[in-house]
Amino acid sequence: MKNRQVAIAELPKERLTEAHFAVRDADIPAPGKGEVLLRTVLISIDAAARAWMQGATYRDAVGPGDAMPCFALSEVMESNSDRFQAGDIVTSENVWCDYNVLPAKKLTKVPDIRPLTHMMSVYGVAGRTAFHGLVGVGRPIAGETVLVSAAAGAVGCFVGQIAKAMGCRVVGIAGGAEKCAWVKDDLGFDACVDYRDPGMFKELKAACPDGVDVYFDNVSGQVLETALFLMNERGRVVCCGAISQYDKAGGTGPRNLPGLVVVKRLRMEGFIVSDFAREDAAATRALQTWVSNGQIKVIEDVVEGLENTPAALIGLLAGENKGKRMVRVGPDPA
Amino acid sequence: MKNRQVAIAELPKERLTEAHFAVRDADIPAPGKGEVLLRTVLISIDAAARAWMQGATYRDAVGPGDAMPCFALSEVMESNSDRFQAGDIVTSENVWCDYNVLPAKKLTKVPDIRPLTHMMSVYGVAGRTAFHGLVGVGRPIAGETVLVSAAAGAVGCFVGQIAKAMGCRVVGIAGGAEKCAWVKDDLGFDACVDYRDPGMFKELKAACPDGVDVYFDNVSGQVLETALFLMNERGRVVCCGAISQYDKAGGTGPRNLPGLVVVKRLRMEGFIVSDFAREDAAATRALQTWVSNGQIKVIEDVVEGLENTPAALIGLLAGENKGKRMVRVGPDPA
Numbered sequence: 001m002k003n004r005q006v007a008i009a010e011l012p013k014e015r016l017t018e019a020h021f022a023v024r025d026a027d028i029p030a031p032g033k034g035e036v037l038l039r040t041v042l043i044s045i046d047a048a049a050r051a052w053m054q055g056a057t058y059r060d061a062v063g064p065g066d067a068m069p070c071f072a073l074s075e076v077m078e079s080n081s082d083r084f085q086a087g088d089i090v091t092s093e094n095v096w097c098d099y100n101v102l103p104a105k106k107l108t109k110v111p112d113i114r115p116l117t118h119m120m121s122v123y124g125v126a127g128r129t130a131f132h133g134l135v136g137v138g139r140p141i142a143g144e145t146v147l148v149s150a151a152a153g154a155v156g157c158f159v160g161q162i163a164k165a166m167g168c169r170v171v172g173i174a175g176g177a178e179k180c181a182w183v184k185d186d187l188g189f190d191a192c193v194d195y196r197d198p199g200m201f202k203e204l205k206a207a208c209p210d211g212v213d214v215y216f217d218n219v220s221g222q223v224l225e226t227a228l229f230l231m232n233e234r235g236r237v238v239c240c241g242a243i244s245q246y247d248k249a250g251g252t253g254p255r256n257l258p259g260l261v262v263v264k265r266l267r268m269e270g271f272i273v274s275d276f277a278r279e280d281a282a283a284t285r286a287l288q289t290w291v292s293n294g295q296i297k298v299i300e301d302v303v304e305g306l307e308n309t310p311a312a313l314i315g316l317l318a319g320e321n322k323g324k325r326m327v328r329v330g331p332d333p334a
Numbered sequence: 335m336k337n338r339q340v341a342i343a344e345l346p347k348e349r350l351t352e353a354h355f356a357v358r359d360a361d362i363p364a365p366g367k368g369e370v371l372l373r374t375v376l377i378s379i380d381a382a383a384r385a386w387m388q389g390a391t392y393r394d395a396v397g398p399g400d401a402m403p404c405f406a407l408s409e410v411m412e413s414n415s416d417r418f419q420a421g422d423i424v425t426s427e428n429v430w431c432d433y434n435v436l437p438a439k440k441l442t443k444v445p446d447i448r449p450l451t452h453m454m455s456v457y458g459v460a461g462r463t464a465f466h467g468l469v470g471v472g473r474p475i476a477g478e479t480v481l482v483s484a485a486a487g488a489v490g491c492f493v494g495q496i497a498k499a500m501g502c503r504v505v506g507i508a509g510g511a512e513k514c515a516w517v518k519d520d521l522g523f524d525a526c527v528d529y530r531d532p533g534m535f536k537e538l539k540a541a542c543p544d545g546v547d548v549y550f551d552n553v554s555g556q557v558l559e560t561a562l563f564l565m566n567e568r569g570r571v572v573c574c575g576a577i578s579q580y581d582k583a584g585g586t587g588p589r590n591l592p593g594l595v596v597v598k599r600l601r602m603e604g605f606i607v608s609d610f611a612r613e614d615a616a617a618t619r620a621l622q623t624w625v626s627n628g629q630i631k632v633i634e635d636v637v638e639g640l641e642n643t644p645a646a647l648i649g650l651l652a653g654e655n656k657g658k659r660m661v662r663v664g665p666d667p668a
Contacts, residue, residue, distance in 0.1 A: 051597075220592050234609075239595040253587035258554050261573040261604040263385075268602040270595040275568075 006096035021310040038074035040329040067095035121324035130158035131283040132276035138214040142167030149173040150218035154324035225254035239270040299323025340430035355644040372408035374663040401429035455658035464492035465617040466610035472548040476501030483507040484552035488658035559588035573604040633657025
């Protein structure tokens with residue numbers, strides 16, 4: 001068994017590049033008392049990883065020499081805990097690596113639903129983030145208009161499909177004509193507007209003739225500023241991410257904040273998926289229902305090979321993925 | 335009976351001055367069917383009036399030649415409606431004037447609680463805005479830290495006193511050492527920091543050793559940006575006003591929005607007092623309780639004479655008032 005890790009060589013000041021990472025060989029420590037040896041199957045590629053490189057967020061900051069943290073799905077190879085046994089499928093905070101030893105208390109056993117990629121996408125953090133953010137924070141009602149940015153992305157593609165299933169008018173924002181067409185035609189959004197289009201505001205206004213009741217914000221920045229102008233009174237802004245800002249130092253905030261929050265009596269609310277852990281079972285049941293009746297298509301973007309994790313993250317930040325991006329490090333267990 | 339109106343001579347582009355207003359004589363129309371003749375007793379002076387001059391908000395924009403809109407308390411002189419009779423005390427949207435005729439359906443009869451100034455301050459929009467914004471939107475719990483800007487202002491002075499009565503640690507932000515001392519010593523806040531002090535962030539941090547759970551924002555801009563850095567996870571920002579922005583064209587928003595809303599899972603929510611009309615009776619009962627047991631001091635700032643309304647508003651925007659500012663146009667009814 002050979003183990004590799006992908007570590008941070010240098011922290012990025014602005015744009016993230018492959019030069020900020022280095023692949024290194026590493027030992028596979030033997031699991032101690034209460035510990036478990038894991039084989040990485042899938043690594044989740046998330047825009048938030050870029051934020052971790054900017055300083056402490058809801059997790060500690062990372063620095064040069066650290067193996068790059070991530071969320072991963074793994075197979076238990078060897079267990080010194082009576083809570084786990086070889087062959088179990090677990091998720092955890094982990095690092096970009098082939099093998100790792102972690103304390104059993106840091107692992108969550110998940111059902112062995114095949115393909116395992118679904119546990120990373122629709123039934124994983126992406127799908128639950130979409131569900132909890134939209135249903136728990138945004139609280140749309142059938143007939144309302146839901147706007148979602150990064151509509152072709154891991155979370156956005158589910159947000160829009162869930163909102164459609166709930167009876168809302170759904171408008172997406174994505175980058176490029178091809179992606180917008182895909183969001184509309186393949187995902188079934190009512191409309192999708194290209195944020196690179198200089199006429200974005202007019203197009204959004206035309207796509208939302210009754211205004212916007214819920215805006216699910218994955219990007220912040222200029223797109224958020226534009227969306228705020230279209231919000232209806234008592235509208236809700238679900239603050240899920242700020243991908244447009246992760247690759248920048250400094251910058252300015254939307255000029256209409258908090259002015260329009262006051263004038264339109266908006267609610268802007270941030271969350272992380274674990275805030276709604278009590279509702280996870282309900283979320284999974286709802287998602288399974290919509291997947292099985294065809295109202296949700298499971299969109300996944302699987303990159304092969306641990307050595308390609310830096311490129312996979314850099315590409316995600318550049319918006320090249322459709323649906324949930326993950327890296328396959330090893331095969332599904334037999 | 336002589337009637338005067340104060341009208342808008344010209345819309346301000348940046349700083350509001352007396353040259354933007356003109357006093358003019360006006361007729362007193364006879365009330366038609368379903369109409370009521372009102373004598374203005376007290377005019378509420380509100381920072382929001384400046385925002386009405388910038389474009390449509392939750393009310394229509396105002397323009398040159400229009401009598402300046404306001405909220406006022408009046409005595410009914412003559413009524414062609416069976417809902418009102420001479421001598422009744424009513425509140426309404428009105429304009430800066432001595433007399434006016436309005437449809438009865440636009441008037442709200444209020445209890446004749448003396449001094450009538452209290453119906454403009456603690457039992458009026460200011461007190462109810464403080465109560466509903468803090469209790470209904472911010473939802474502080476005893477032991478939490480509540481931060482409020484414009485702490486010496488009409489709303490802020492009540493927000494802090496209500497939060498103290500609810501068992502919170504209360505920190506104010508105000509302009510100038512004298513005002514800060516008054517907020518702390520006379521109003522009973524635990525601390526008050528001068529926003530003009532270059533060391534504001536450090537002083538606020540020292541005044542909020544456990545962070546901030548609820549920030550009641552009356553000013554937005556740089557103060558909001560600073561407060562966001564001090565918010566605890568799951569903190570709430572009550573968006574009540576943006577007085578620091580009303581006198582400016584353009585400008586930029588806080589750089590940490592919505593970044594910190596995501597990272598700290600904050601809730602930012604705007605409101606206007608009428609959103610909570612169903613809770614008005616509860617608010618008045620609570621406020622009367624706290625006034626009668628001495629936990630709330632009723633702070634009022636009364637300017638004499640209709641002709642001084644422009645100066646009263648300009649001075650309010652410059653922060654010269656302590657507590658609720660109003661203009662006395664005529665005497666309380668006998």
